[in-house]
Amino acid sequence: MSVVSADHGPTITIREDLPEAFSRALAQIASPGAWWTGAERVAIATEARRAFHCSLCAKRKAALSPYTHDGRHDGESILSLDIVDMVHRIASDPGRISKRVYEDTVAAGIEPARYAETLGVIVRTVNIEYFHRALGLPSPALPIAESGEPSRRLPEGLVDGEAWLPMLPTRHAEFGGRSLPNVGRAMSAAPDEVRAMADLATAEYMDMAHVSDPTFDPGRAIDRAQMELIAGRVSAINECFY
Numbered sequence: 001m002s003v004v005s006a007d008h009g010p011t012i013t014i015r016e017d018l019p020e021a022f023s024r025a026l027a028q029i030a031s032p033g034a035w036w037t038g039a040e041r042v043a044i045a046t047e048a049r050r051a052f053h054c055s056l057c058a059k060r061k062a063a064l065s066p067y068t069h070d071g072r073h074d075g076e077s078i079l080s081l082d083i084v085d086m087v088h089r090i091a092s093d094p095g096r097i098s099k100r101v102y103e104d105t106v107a108a109g110i111e112p113a114r115y116a117e118t119l120g121v122i123v124r125t126v127n128i129e130y131f132h133r134a135l136g137l138p139s140p141a142l143p144i145a146e147s148g149e150p151s152r153r154l155p156e157g158l159v160d161g162e163a164w165l166p167m168l169p170t171r172h173a174e175f176g177g178r179s180l181p182n183v184g185r186a187m188s189a190a191p192d193e194v195r196a197m198a199d200l201a202t203a204e205y206m207d208m209a210h211v212s213d214p215t216f217d218p219g220r221a222i223d224r225a226q227m228e229l230i231a232g233r234v235s236a237i238n239e240c241f242y
Contacts (some may be wrong), residue, residue: 012135021203022131022140025124028196030143033121034153035114035190038145041121043078044087045142048125050075051091060089066096082108083118090122095239102164112165113154113189120193124200131204155191165189178209205231 029045032038050073051057059069066089072081073088086105090097105115132139155174158166168188171177175195180188187193198208205211205227206218217224 012137014135015203017203018131021200022128025128025196025200026140026143028192029121029124031146032148032150033117033190033192035111035117035150036121037150038148040079042142042145044083044118044121045125047073047075047077047079047084047087048091048122049129049139049142051088052129054088054092057088057092061093066093080108083110086110086115086118087122090119091126099164115189116165116187117190117193120187120190120197123187123197127200127204155189158189179212181208181211184208 026045029041030038031041033041036044054074056069056071056073060066063069073084077084079087082105086101089101102115106112110118129139155168155172157168157172157174159169160166163182163186165186166189167185168174168180168191170185171179172188174188174191180194184194184198187197201208206216210216210218214224214228218227220227222230
C-alpha cells in the first residue's frame with residue numbers, strides 16, 4: 001500500500017497495483033503505436049489534459065449545442081487542428097460525441113484505425129487524470145516520448161456496419177479467442193489500445209473475463225454489488241452509451 005497526502009485533506013492509502021498500472025499505461029502512451037509516433041501520442045495525452053481548462057471547451061460544454069462555438073483551443077500543439085479538436089471534444093464533452101463528430105473527423109483524413117488509437121490514448125489519459133483529481137493528488141508527469149515509427153499494423157477480420165468504427169468480432173484470435181465486450185471492441189481496430197485499457201481496468205475494476213459473471217468478487221474494499229452501483233451511477237452522470 002502507498003500512503004499519500006491529498007491537498008488540504010487526510011492521508012490516503014492506495015493499493016500498490018494502481019500506481020503501477022498507471023505507470024504502465026503512461027509508458028505505453030509514450031511508445032510508438034500503430035498509427036502515431038510516441039511524440040504524437042504524448043501530444044494527444046497533453047491535449048486531453050489541456051481540455052479540462054480550455055476556454056473554448058468550456059463555452060461548448062455550456063452551450064445547448066456543441067457546434068455553437070467555433071475557434072481555436074488553448075495552447076499550441078504538433079498535432080493538426082482537426083486532431084486537437086477531436087481530442088478536446090472527446091475529453092471534455094464525451095456525452096455529446098455523435099456519429100457526425102466521428103464522420104467529420106474521418107472526412108478530415110483521420111482513418112478509423114487511427115481514430116481508434118487516438119481514442120485509446122484519450123481514454124487512459126482522462127481515466128488517470130480523474131483518479132488523481134478525485135483524491136486531490138497532482139497529476140503524474142507525462143513521460144518522454146520514445147523514438148521509433150508506427151507499426152501501421154491493421155488487424156485482419158475487421159467488420160463494418162455494427163458500429164461507427166470497424167470492429168473485430170466478439171471472439172477473435174487477436175485476443176486469444178476470449179469474448180470481448182462491445183466497449184472494448186469499439187477500439188479493436190487498434191488492438192494494442194484494447195490490451196492497454198484492459199490492463200488498467202484489471203487494477204481499477206477487474207479482469208474483463210469476469211465482468212459478465214455477476215457472482216465474481218474481485219476482492220476489493222467494497223463488494224461487487226457496491227462496485228456496480230457506483231459504476232452505474234457514474235455511467236449515468238457521464239451519459240455513457242453502455
